[in-house]
Amino acid sequence: MTDWTIWQALEDWRSRRRELEPVFAQAGIAPELESQVNRILVDLRRQPPTPPLVSGDKQRDEDERARFHAAFMRHYDESLFKAEALVRLPWVPEAAPIGNAVLAEVERLRTALSNNPGQTPDFGDFEALLGHYLRLDHPQLTVAPELLAERRRQIADIAGWPLLVQRSAAQPFNEVVPPIGTEAFREAFYAQLDLYLAAPWLHCKIVSQWYATLALDAVLVRKKREAGDDSFVASTFKHRWPSLSVLFPQLEMADQLWYLALILAAIVALFSEHWLVALPLVLWLNLSVGAHRRQRRRIEQRREELVAQAQMLKKVRDRFAAGMSTPDKLAHQLRQLDPGGETFGEPFYALLRLQSRNG
Structure with missing residues (x-):
């Protein structure tokens, strides 16, 4: 549903600057x-x-x-x-x-x-x-009022969507848009981006800039959150010490419960003098303590790498938002930061190519 406060924000932008004038003109x-x-x-x-x-x-x-x-x-x-x-x-x-x-x-x-x-x-x-x-009332001209009304709706709903996200982010209890940086937001963003790319008459440099900057902001928020999440950082390791949390990552306090059960089992085995059971349990617990200490150091090292990547992405984002970096240069930098292409989807790079042509 069209949010007419966003329409007013777009109107204000058009009246102050000229980038949106061609888009509004096509809507009459x-x-x-x-x-x-x-x-x-x-x-x-x-x-x-x-x-x-x-x-x-x-x-x-x-x-x-x-x-x-x-x-x-x-x-x-x-x-x-x-x-x-x-x-x-x-x-x-x-x-x-x-x-x-x-x-x-x-x-x-x-x-x-x-x-x-x-x-x-x-x-x-x-x-x-x-x-x-x-x-637009010439007898030989057939421009249905519904056509212009639909274009105006698309201006607010598609071109104005980045402004809606900004307003939603500034209002903590606004649930119109999913929280930025979440998987739900990523899906909503790429759905809106597909709509924008599929409407050539909406294409202009400033709207493309809004979408590209918003994508960078969302990735930056997600990377900062991931860097502070120990379970996520640990999940990036290919080889981990086997534990219950590896098998059931959604289970809260899985390792604590697992090792508490092992400790109780070891104590019972020691007091009952079942040495063939107690010794392996004690050995496993000691090895686990050492493994978790090593993993803790690995997590801190990996966290520093993720923070450094986030800081580099922040610099790239700020230069692009300030107009100090071209879309082509931004695409090259992001491919270096994300060689696997897992962070930014192909529609995002199509957006940068579009912005480069419009520029």
């Missing part, structure tokens, strides 16, 4: 077009230059007449040039045929001004075409 939102059309219509109604008075000097009158015709042409050509620039600005793609009709009308008016110097042509059709182009 471009206030600057209306302003330009109004200026063009006002300029067309301005009083054109008046013909010079006849002085009786033939050469002088011809020169003055030529200057008058040039000024008369310039007077209207400025508005026609603005109209040409107008239809080349981003707008609803389905309005392109009306834009072509505006360009054809501009050429017709220029021809009329050239063939009839000093005579004001009829601008009625031209003004009507500009109005139809702006309002």
Whole structure:
């Protein structure tokens, strides 16, 4: 469901900066077009230059007449040039045929001004075409209101999703988005990223930057959490001393319960003088103590490596977010930090390639 506070945040961003203007324009939102059309219509109604008075000097009158015709042409050509620039600005793609009709009308008016110097042509059709182009209500134009409404919904739901995540992260009790860094968030992120990549009309540098930075933030949060989790760090070892926690990692305090049972069994065996049972149990317990001490040292060493990787990723992330690193360079750095490609999925690298093209 569309969150219209996110829509308002996107509107504020569009009004302050220009990156989102092409996206909003394709959804039929471009206030600057209306302003330009109004200026063009006002300029067309301005009083054109008046013909010079006849002085009786033939050469002088011809020169003055030529200057008058040039000024008369310039007077209207400025508005026609603005109209040409107008239809080349981003707008609803389905309005392109009306834009072509505006360009054809501009050429017709220029021809009329050239063939009839000093005579004001009829601008009625031209003004009507500009109005139809702006309002999307030309009889030959079929732009369903539902189409524009759907595009506006996608702007809020897809382009604005990174902003929704930022707002959710700032509100501890907001459960609209899964906590960043969790597996549920990773699944939600890549689902949204697939939607973004599948909507070419939404593609722009700033939205791609939001998604890429959000992916880096999520991985950074997860790595920091993993570095502080002893069970996760231990699970990264290929060879571990056999214990109950290795077989049942979800069982809480598995090792404590297992070794407590072994100690009780060893005590019972010693007091009952079952030496063939007691000696192996005591030996196993001593070996386990040494193994767990070694594993503790390995965990601390591995934790330092994970913290160093997180710190390196933080530097890479900050340089990219600050615009000091290109998407291509970021992809190269991340492939070095994650040679197996397990941390970032292929859609993420497709996003970086897209951002590189948009940039």
